[in-house]
Amino acid sequence: MTSDTTQALIDGVLAGQRRSLARLITRVENRTPDAADALAALYPHTGRANLVGITGAPGTGKSTRVNALAQTLRRQDHTVGIVAVDPTSPFSGGAVLGDRIRMSDLSGDPGVFIRSMANRGSLGGLAATTGDVVRVLDAGGFDYVLVETVGAGQSEVDIARMATTTIVVDAPGLGDDVQAIKAGILEIADILVVNKADRPGVQNTVRALRAMLELGHRLRTAGHHGYQLVPPDESADNEPVYDFWQVPILQTVATEHTGLDAVVDAIAQHREHLHESGIMAERTRQRVEAELVARLREELLFG
Amino acid sequence: MADEKIRVLIAKPGLDGHDRGAKVIARALRDSGMEVIYTGLRQTPEMIVEAALQEDVHVIGLSILSGAHLALVPRVKELMAAEGLDDVLLLVGGIIPDDDIARLKEMGVSSVFGPGTPTDAIAQHIKSTVQSG
């Protein structure tokens, strides 16, 4: 299983071979010594994919929605890589990864590649290596890479840093609407989706989200401390890049594929907005910086 | 710091409609430290092998209660060979008549586990086979 040379796997990934892709991802996940070299070799081939993060509380229908979103993208002839992250059991170190259950519609489509990942003890919704796995898929030529995470609440900033566009999913009937989406997770949303719009209470959920958005309405800046909310009066002297993106609240019924075209449109509009406003360039700079810091920290701690 | 995990695909081919057994196995293997990809009911051989390829698993475990094992297993094996997955361990769980167990093994199934098999034994079999291979 470890017999392929690193170079053969790199060549395979660039040629779009699925087996090479799968095996290189494993090495990246396992952080084998050659994985860093492979990532360096693939780096010049990355940056093309549209990276979309999808997060939200368990049971909001994230996997079902990723499935529906991927199908919508496929109808528009885009290829789609999917990374679905689930938690590792802290007791055994093992995991049951069940996201494929809701994605079986995508099976047999050569334009789709799905990989399940356990977070392997990482605190956020992502595994420590998720960013690198996404990069391998990016180099593999997928137009879109969708990353579905455990919507734990805190630490979801990880996904916002990695993704071009972050979608936060909520649904009616999860109890207290305000609790269903914690303030912290709302801040990272570029697009809010209320799924299960066929269920009663959908208007309440939309209203609650809108109220929270307005309440938390601050100028978003791409300043030195990351992609954050800064009250207007404080932002005067640090020359922030203003982000006037209006977070849309969209409704979907993932099980019936309703409302997904609007989500795809919103992703495209958001990407365009990032480019035009200069935020994309700033985010890329921040991402490179954050990765460098993370790598250095790891080298110092474990090297 | 290399961090290897045994990855296992548990699949339920065929049309029979419940997967309690498969889920029990999935959880038991998780509890012994493995990463288990569970794909749900009514998987075709094509879906199973495709998932195994993308997930780069060491092991495919088929839970078969329908009696269709003699048709399903050769098809899965054939697709595995076509995708270059000959090094992936193939296990079958379910109600399999004794005569058929030998035939499944001839087809390349590494081991067959009947309904009463303790889950520990399955985990042990996987660990010793994967680590020696």
Ligand SMILES: Nc1nc2c(ncn2[C@@H]2O[C@H](COP(=O)(O)OP(=O)(O)O)[C@@H](O)[C@H]2O)c(=O)[nH]1
């Ligand atoms: N009524 C309704 N049910 C949905 C919708 N989307 C997902 N579900 C169901 O909600 C449950 C949880 O979905 P899943 O995708 O696993 O949620 P996740 O835990 O957020 O990934 C499943 O039983 C889905 O069939 C929807 O739009 N409407």
